[in-house]
Amino acid sequence: MIEVRGLTMRYGGTVAVDDLTFTVKPGLVTGFLGPNGAGKSTTMRAVLGLEIPDAGETLVDGRPYASLRRPMLTMGALLDAGAVHGGRTARAHLGCLARSNGIGPRRVAAVLGQAGLAEVADRRIGGFSLGMKQRLGIAAALLGDPAVLMFDEPLNGLDPEGIRWIRDLLRSLAAEGRTVLLSSHLMNELALTADHVVVIGRGRLIADTTTDALAGRFRRDVLVRAADPDRLAQLLRARGATVTTEEPARPVTTEDPGRPVTTEEPRRADAGAGGVLLVRGADAAAIGDLALRAGIALRELTPRSASLEEAFMELTEDSVEYGARRPVTEAAR
Structure with missing residues (x-):
């Protein structure tokens, strides 16, 4: 599981995450939702030990991620698809990650094929499109065949075939009993993919429920x-x-x-x-x-x-940091 317990993150006078508590359970795809600036990415970074909390803790299978000896075998994550060395090939990039966690070259070849990158494995990443980089990041998360997976906006830049591929992939991973946490702003896709949702706004928990129950509330x-x-x-x-x-x-x-x-x-x-x-x-x-x-x-x-999108908009109406005016309809004029 992924456990977030009383997590609080401050940056100067700004509270990015405010006493946040939730658990991501195995066997489900859990959607992590919130407006821009809600604290989703900060929370995910804290789970990976990339941010030091002011209070609270985050655990992966009962332990801090940073304490894991070979962390990629326990948890795979994708936070920023662009955070790669553009001069390396896809195979070399995954190979470096694999060696750091004691993973052999056969697994590298396997995840390249699983992500649809086998034919471009020896091309430099700098020439990849955003969608190809997303696939590479997902392949990296799968390298250790982990039981826990976490993805921050993995659908960005993917074409319809890619979106369908990752939807099927995430659901199949959850069906195997793995823990899957996914953040996305594409509500229609999350409605098709997620079994459970955690909604936050201004760093605080708003809802922690099933997708159907959330829509049913509205x-x-x-x-x-x-x-x-x-x-x-x-x-x-x-x-x-x-x-x-x-x-x-x-x-x-x-x-x-x-x-x-x-x-x-x-x-x-x-x-x-x-x-x-x-x-x-x-x-x-x-x-x-x-x-x-x-x-x-x-x-x-x-x-x-209500659709998941409509329910989300109503839940987070008071938590939107930068709200734009809606266009005035002809009927309103």
Whole structure:
């Protein structure tokens, strides 16, 4: 496991990490989330012993990383893909790391192939793209075949094939029982990859929960398609639920000034006008029971929660250090 216990990091008068505690468990891909300046990279550096905490401690398998005799056999990490000697070849770079931890050349060849770098193994790293450097950094993290892995923004610079490769790789490593900690700003990818999330803001813990539970905390509504939507809407309202109707998108005509004819926009109306019911204040089970008792056939009953990105934005709204203004929409004007 990776354990962070009461970690506090100060730089002058700035508190970068503030009494932070969490545990990264084996068998899961854990996403490490937070706005820019939240303290994610500082925490990861502290785990590797690259930063000395003002208080607290970080442990890898119950020990400080710096105390491990051959650390790459216990934990592999990628913090900065660009922190490599550009004059070395990929094979030479990995070879140096391998020798420092008593790892043989066969393992070097194996991880080069695993990362898709076998054909460029003897090219100098200075000519690599960012995506290729990310692959090389991931190969370095895998060198010791460690049980614990930690990656800081490993998706940067990767093309779609590379993103899919690392997604499958991380999930397969977790399925083997390894501990995987991953930071990223690509919420859509984390939603597909991470089982668990740790969210921090301004150096403090905000959430430590499963990905599904986090999204579920920001449940939006229940989408209902019914044979008699008007009657069902009346019954739901009588029980205190809020019901609106969402109708299919309608074409925007030339009568709408300043808009192209080809676009479409959704239209919402009060319940009773037909269409899809959007229900708040009643869960799917209650809606289904009510419809059954009333003899109303249901064609769809879908609870809708916030996406991981939406949940993250709401959780960290007060922790964003450099917030930009949102563009003013035409409707707001």
